[in-house]
Amino acid sequence: MSLTSIFDVAGSGMNAQSVRLNTTASNIANAESASSSTGEVYRGRHPVFQARMLEQMQGGMSLPQGQSAGVGVDVTDVIESDAPLQQRYEPDHPLADDEGYVYYPNVNVVEEMTNMISASRSFQVNVEVMNSAKQMLQRVLTLGQ
Known part of the structure; x- marks a missing residue:
């Protein structure tokens, strides 16, 4: 694995975390x-x-026979959560059904904020990896001087 392939690995990680941030x-x-x-x-x-x-x-x-190495990450799909929906009894709400219930998404804002912080920090780590690799490549170029 060459030093330049680090940019591919970190770039794919940044792309994946960007998708994660957008869905969150x-x-x-x-x-x-x-x-x-x-x-x-x-x-x-x-x-x-x-x-x-x-x-x-x-x-x-x-690598030893039968083993493999990770060279990046792909986003294969974006799936919908199968958690139960929130059903609230609000008979005065304009969107209430015949029984007076209104349905809300199965989104927990606290969990989503935790996901957002985690994705943001993961993105930052990938940026730092790219910066470190760039500095190493620059130092390699100055060795011959």
């Missing part, structure tokens, strides 16, 4: 959107990550 922001924005039926209510969304694998490392070092 969408969940928070729709957390209090009401609906008159369970079919129309917003459901929380979460990205699914999958590691990009390389069977054998190319170059000087190789």
Whole structure:
């Protein structure tokens, strides 16, 4: 694995965390959107990550037989949460159904804020990895002087 492939790994991590931040922001924005039926209510969304694998490392070092190395991350899907929806009895609400219930999304704002902080910090770590790799490459270039 070359030093330049670090940029691919960190870049894929930044892309994945960006998708995570966007879905979390969408969940928070729709957390209090009401609906008159369970079919129309917003459901929380979460990205699914999958590691990009390389069977054998190319170059000087190789892995033992049958092992693989991660070379990045991909967002394979964005799934809807299967947590139960919030059903509230609010007969005076304009969107209440015949029984007086209003349906709200299955989004927990505290969990979403925790996800947002985690994704933001993960993005920052990937930026720091890229900056460190850039500094190392610059130092390698100055060795011959």
